[in-house]
Amino acid sequence: MYPENFRYTKEHEWVAAVGDAGTIGITDHAQQELGDIVYVDLPKVGTHIEQGRSLGSVESVKAVSDVYSPVSGEVTEINQTLAEKPETLNSDPHGAAWLVKIKLSAPAELAGLMSAAEYEAYIGAEK
Amino acid sequence: MIKKVRPHLSQNERLVFERSSPGKKAYQLPELDVPAVDAAEALGAANVRAAIEGFPEISEVEAMRHFTRLSTWNYAIDHGMYPLGSCTMKYNPRINEVVARTEALAWAHPYQPEALAQGSMAVMAQLEAALAEITGMDAVTLQPAAGAHGELTGILLIRALLEKRGNPRKKILIPDSAHGTNPATAAIAGYAVQNIPSSATGVLDVGALAQIVDKDVAALMVTNPNTLGVFEENIIQAAEILHKKGAMLYMDGANMNALVGIARPGDFGVDVMHLNLHKTFSTPHGGGGPGAGPVAVKKVLEPFLPAPRLKRTGKKWAYDFNRKRSIGRVKAYYGNFGVLVRALAYILAHGGPGLRNATVDAVLNAVYIRKRLEAYYDLPYSQANMHEVVFSDDRQAKLGVRTGDIAKRLIDYGFHPYTVSFPLIVHGALMIEPTETEGKHEIDQFIEAMISIAQEIETDPQLVKTAPHGTRTSRVDEVAAARKPVLRWKPA
């Protein structure tokens, strides 16, 4: 369920990186908790983000959740399809519904994040 | 099984724009007794608009039917109980509507000379005095338009006093059980919010409070009884802790219906509070407003109140605009006068003893509901409750049914739902406040409905999860409404 090549945060974000090119999203667990997504608020391309800082938010009818960046870097692309079809975040949170692409400024940060197995154990314990 | 309601034919009705056609009229203006004026000449051609595109044109009969039909799609207090927690949905006395329409009061212009506004001023003065007595405070402002507005006023008063003392400070402490307006208000007033967790029993943790209060804390905002309906038994101690460190105690008066005539916030350490006239004092909710949020203060905060203040000079009322320390206006004119009239009429009708009796009945009703439902729904705490009771949906959630579903099924039984999923400190909350204006019969029907629903969840959970079934409109797709907002009608 949770891709092996992703790294995960305690706030339920994922990052997939090849070299310093990263893609960030929220996990399937997160979208389940939120319910039907109605709106996604993303930063502008070029924004500099620090690890742990909010890069935007995801909204359902009854709740808003900040999305915290798993890594530091510069936003190089945002997922335009989410403006038209926020529901993709419910159906494909690990694939088509990526949020932003980022140029990592400190790839070493990845080592401090959870693996897929660790993340699955983490959400299992939360329940 | 369902005793309170039966299905009934209700009229369909389109939007007023969809009934419209050119030339239909619902109005007639008198003939002008002065010459007509050419708009383009008087205003300049560029300033004159074209016709208001899309504005309706319908006849009086159609207008009457339109609004009447729409009204029949609403549930209202006049139909039956609204067990909404902390909303205090009590009966809206009709005499209040009559007196608010007394001509020289309803037609009075706020800039009328004071000599011609003595009656309006006397009404406001009498209400201020009554509210001061009820709350045990020293002075009252009637200017704020609603509860949240009153909260903002109250926090600004605190800021002004602390500024005068040399340091406005930085933070406001807010319990995690608080209503959302509390942190929103603190932010608008320019303060950072620090959450203070409730104790295991749901009340204020004075130990934690003592640790947290420092010179950066301007105030604690507390609701008493709290949003669980439980009296904050350590409130006096909390006030002492705050005052020792130069901080203030703000009370959200939303739950005053549990206290009127029994206990007064001014007597248990509150420095400033707001009241909700549309809750405790019976002014009608009208589908979402208007309200009024008077703020009552201790003497130390009186100089900062919004201007003008009423003063008595000889036999007359006058306005004192010369209030150098005032925080300024929070609203134009003097307050929601029409709402103030209704609240005063309510107070006059009850009188001192009557107000206390109302409180006793309000608490009796809620405690009765607790006793009769605690075998069926989980109570997340054990202390005595006052005018409202909060259950959790834990038991039902195990069968896949949540508080929101139960609320929707309650609609089929002929009731408005209770408050769903609030306060946030209770998982899957059912927050129930009957108020004193519910009789035993109505409350018993409510209890029977809740018990029946609890039983339905055991035998047929789907029935509850897909409720309501008996209403004209079934569950509305709120997701679609938020994804693709359509916020106005447009012609095809």
Place this chain on the structure above:
Amino acid sequence: MRYLPKSDSERRQMLDACGVSSPEELFAHLPQAVRLGRPLHLAPGISEYEIVQYFRDRAAENGNGYASFLGAGVYHHYRPVLVDTVVSRGEFLTSYTPYQAEIAQGTLTTIFEFQTMICQLTGMDVANASMYDGSTAVPEAAMMAARSTGKGRVLVARSVHPEYREVLLTYARNQGMPVEEFGYDPETGTLDLEDLERKMDDFTAAVIVQTPNFFGIADQVKEAARIAHGRGALLVVVFTEAVSLGILEPPAEADIVAGELQSFAISPSYGGPYAGIIATREKYLRQMPGRLVGQSVDSRGNRAFCLTLATREQHIRREKATSNICTNQALIALMATVFMTVYGKQGLRELAAQNLAKAHYLAGKVKPRFSGPFFNEFVVKVAAVDDLNKQLLKKKIIGGLPLGRFYPELSDSVLLCATEMTKRADMDVVADAILRAATPKEVTA
């Protein structure tokens, strides 16, 4: 007491079910120190008739039957009978905020119609379900502009209603939002555009103007827009006299419109309750405060309405909300909706035209101080403001607002308002009194 529907025996039954022998036991858990321990010092309850009499006595102290030439943000317009008929229905009067859409379609539908009509009236894309009033809509619009632009400063015209500016200051001060005023032209009564240009900078979030302005004059919205937009600020246009939109061009260049609907069948009622609105462009939608009603479908596919975009609001966002506002003025907005429906497309224009005619008749007899184009109120310089108004009171006429209380430079002037309800005969008396005071005392019959 007639509002408490329990008999003593029913109380008894309920107390028994609670396992409690007396009502006082229900409060036994309260600490002794908090209990009041004495009756409230309030007189005992009185009968319905006595309540009516109490308020009649207060009404008598207000004086009755005066003709009024006061405007200044609150207007005397006729209230069609249908308005009170509709809002007096219990289903509208005693219902709650429409959080449960299935049993609140009446309220939700009328709010949707309201939002639509406000857009049609103002020329904006989207309108909310009302704010407390016009005076609080102004700071809400300013904060909205600050959020949308990321800038922190506001410029407001002196010709915006003085009490609205006071409220703006109260809010702005606590948001760390500097507010600066710019003036009006002493000849025309319209915006002093040079002053605006001088005070404008790149850190301004909003320029706030009113039209018709406090002096009743249709102001220069296009020019203000040019200056504001030229430096990346939003233009907020305020109105206090909604009837003017029946004939005046709506402010198409505005980014945000903040207004007061009291003129639409809302009783003056000594200052409230009223209903404000915020209307704006599509792109600022998510920064908009207050409730919004949206169209959707129910599970059977029928059109249905519900509250939407609630994630902007306090009950979800809490300290990050667009505002702390919870209440909207639903019942008051309903009055306005009924009014707009009764008058409709033709009626509102005819009503505005009548207001224009009345005020211009009066203005034709006395000389307006400002040359700018005005709607239903205007400023007149008079010989002795207090004397004039005293004289008029003797004739059961409340004269225009003496402006000295808000504009020291205009303390020799009054603001006169005439609406469709103003009688020609009363206007003749006022004009006569003004003219006679202006001529030297030697002239006698």
